[in-house]
Amino acid sequence: MQKEQDNRSEVLVDVQNVSKKFCKNLKKSMIYGFTDLFRIKKTNKIRLRKDEFWALQDVSLSLKRGEMLAILGLNGAGKTTLIRLITKTFPVSSGRINLFGRIVTIYEKNRALNKFYSGRENIKVKCALFQMSRKETMEKIDTILNFAEIKEFADAPFGTYSTGMKARINFAIAFYSNPDIIIIDEGFATSDRKILEKYIAIIRENSHKFGVIIISHNQVIIKELANKIVILKKGKVFYNSYNVSKGLQIYNSYKNNTKTS
Amino acid sequence: MNNIKISDIISVWQSIISNIFKYSELLKQLVYISLTQQFKKSILGNAWLVIDPLMSIFIWLILHSAGMFNPGETNIPYPAYLLVSISLWTFFVGFFNTIGISITEAGRMLIEVSFPIEIKVTEKIIINIVNFIITLTFCIVVLLFFGINFNVKSLLFIPSIIPLLLFGVSLGLFFSLFEVVFFDIYLVVKRSMRLLMYLTPIVYSTNIKSGFLGTIAKYNPLTYLTSIPRDLLTGVENIELTGFWITSGIVLIIFILVVQFYYLSVNKVIEKILD
Numbered sequence: 001m002q003k004e005q006d007n008r009s010e011v012l013v014d015v016q017n018v019s020k021k022f023c024k025n026l027k028k029s030m031i032y033g034f035t036d037l038f039r040i041k042k043t044n045k046i047r048l049r050k051d052e053f054w055a056l057q058d059v060s061l062s063l064k065r066g067e068m069l070a071i072l073g074l075n076g077a078g079k080t081t082l083i084r085l086i087t088k089t090f091p092v093s094s095g096r097i098n099l100f101g102r103i104v105t106i107y108e109k110n111r112a113l114n115k116f117y118s119g120r121e122n123i124k125v126k127c128a129l130f131q132m133s134r135k136e137t138m139e140k141i142d143t144i145l146n147f148a149e150i151k152e153f154a155d156a157p158f159g160t161y162s163t164g165m166k167a168r169i170n171f172a173i174a175f176y177s178n179p180d181i182i183i184i185d186e187g188f189a190t191s192d193r194k195i196l197e198k199y200i201a202i203i204r205e206n207s208h209k210f211g212v213i214i215i216s217h218n219q220v221i222i223k224e225l226a227n228k229i230v231i232l233k234k235g236k237v238f239y240n241s242y243n244v245s246k247g248l249q250i251y252n253s254y255k256n257n258t259k260t261s
Numbered sequence: 262m263n264n265i266k267i268s269d270i271i272s273v274w275q276s277i278i279s280n281i282f283k284y285s286e287l288l289k290q291l292v293y294i295s296l297t298q299q300f301k302k303s304i305l306g307n308a309w310l311v312i313d314p315l316m317s318i319f320i321w322l323i324l325h326s327a328g329m330f331n332p333g334e335t336n337i338p339y340p341a342y343l344l345v346s347i348s349l350w351t352f353f354v355g356f357f358n359t360i361g362i363s364i365t366e367a368g369r370m371l372i373e374v375s376f377p378i379e380i381k382v383t384e385k386i387i388i389n390i391v392n393f394i395i396t397l398t399f400c401i402v403v404l405l406f407f408g409i410n411f412n413v414k415s416l417l418f419i420p421s422i423i424p425l426l427l428f429g430v431s432l433g434l435f436f437s438l439f440e441v442v443f444f445d446i447y448l449v450v451k452r453s454m455r456l457l458m459y460l461t462p463i464v465y466s467t468n469i470k471s472g473f474l475g476t477i478a479k480y481n482p483l484t485y486l487t488s489i490p491r492d493l494l495t496g497v498e499n500i501e502l503t504g505f506w507i508t509s510g511i512v513l514i515i516f517i518l519v520v521q522f523y524y525l526s527v528n529k530v531i532e533k534i535l536d
Binding site for chain 2: 002016029030033034036037084087089090091103104105107114116117119124125126127128129130131132133137203
């Protein structure tokens with residue numbers, strides 16, 4: 001019990017005053033990228049150049065083991081940018097992100113998987129991408145196939161799988177790769193109610209083992225899973241609290257006001 | 262790139278090596294996928310690694326026999342000369358072609374979760390080496406058919422292609438950054454590769470009787486990087502190594518600088534492929 005309490009206070013993601021800028025104009029973005037190549041020295045002063053804008057500004061948040069953090073925001077609020085900064089896919093423009101533990105992602109699309117290769121082969125690649133050793137992968141492969149309910153199609157090309165099968169395999173790989181941090185960015189969007197309940201049940205049952213960050217437009221999932229909420233508004237943190245139901249109320253009223261205006 | 266310290270270079274290399282160990286399973290999986298995928302949709306499969314140089318040789322032999330082209334005096338039969346030369350050129354340009362697009366190619370996986378891009382680069386290096394081993398095996402059989410006498414010096418062929426590898430990797434790494442943020446530059450360099458082949462003694466010998474090509478060949482670093490391995494493999498006597506050693510030294514310095522530059526810059530361009 002004591003160990004579990006200690007675990008629950010363990011910080012897994014620490015986002016400190018993070019800002020990220022992008023460029024609206026593709027050609028300018030490439031030109032800036034080219035000039036930045038030769039800018040080796042780091043500078044603390046960050047200014048916006050023509051056509052650049054702040055996608056995120058001074059964002060701070062944390063995720064501890066056992067926490068399930070829902071990030072809400074209207075389209076363009078910076079949710080996906082924040083996720084890409086946390087997964088270290090994008091470098092931050094300023095600020096700092098510290099990660100402690102193995103991070104896995106569940107997205108709506110399976111971009112890393114190869115349609116010409118079998119489900120089994122794709123599991124091996126994706127497990128390796130999530131830093132699992134060969135031994136760990138071989139130990140888990142049958143569990144993954146069973147959970148995803150695709151054992152009899154394990155050696156069929158991935159391209160022949162249905163959207164539901166792809167989504168299940170994606171979830172199963174992430175869940176069984178011993179993650180510390182699970183990022184779900186609309187990862188359940190293609191799942192039916194029955195499979196969704198299965199995901200929610202298994203995450204809740206094992207919630208003490210990891211921290212979860214969820215982005216979803218489905219508020220049922222958020223109500224069922226989240227115990228912490230952050231609302232982003234135009235790239236800034238607008239609300240950050242453990243009171244999920246109040247957070248949802250605030251978000252819904254903000255969303256409705258935006259629609260009316 | 263001002264004031265690069267030895268400690269900076271060491272720290273970059275420590276990081277690269279540690280990442281390769283940390284992601285060794287991913288590297289193995291990527292190599293497996295690449296090796297099996299490159300000709301997955303082709304009936305002839307890996308045979309294309311041999312067919313490609315054979316087709317080039319065929320074209321040059323037709324031009325040669327029609328008297329349209331005088332390659333100059335070669336130490337070994339011209340078809341054998343062409344086979345070794347074109348294989349070496351394919352080896353060199355393969356690094357540029359595959360590493361050059363490695364950042365864009367890794368994009369699909371990088372968007373899932375970040376992993377060190379050097380894993381993708383190492384995968385490309387391994388694939389090119391494996392492809393070259395297949396082509397080289399075929400070359401040796403053909404050279405034996407042409408009565409080429411291999412000697413102890415032929416064994417030096419393997420270490421002698423390292424500078425060519427380093428030069429190809431350097432070009433690939435450097436221009437892979439441009440492939441993302443300044444595609445025009447990458448395209449110009451890619452298109453110039455064929456011209457560069459004609460300016461290097463690949464389809465003609467270093468003894469070609471053309472003042473222009475002779476002068477270019479003299480100052481072209483690829484002349485030394487391709488002709489010395491070729492001469493070593495085919496048992497040519499009295500090889501002049503000075504140009505090769507100087508070029509190799511310069512290539513080594515270029516390689517170290519490019520790796521440093523690439524390592525410091527690659528993260529800045531990765532987001533451009535995912536925008």
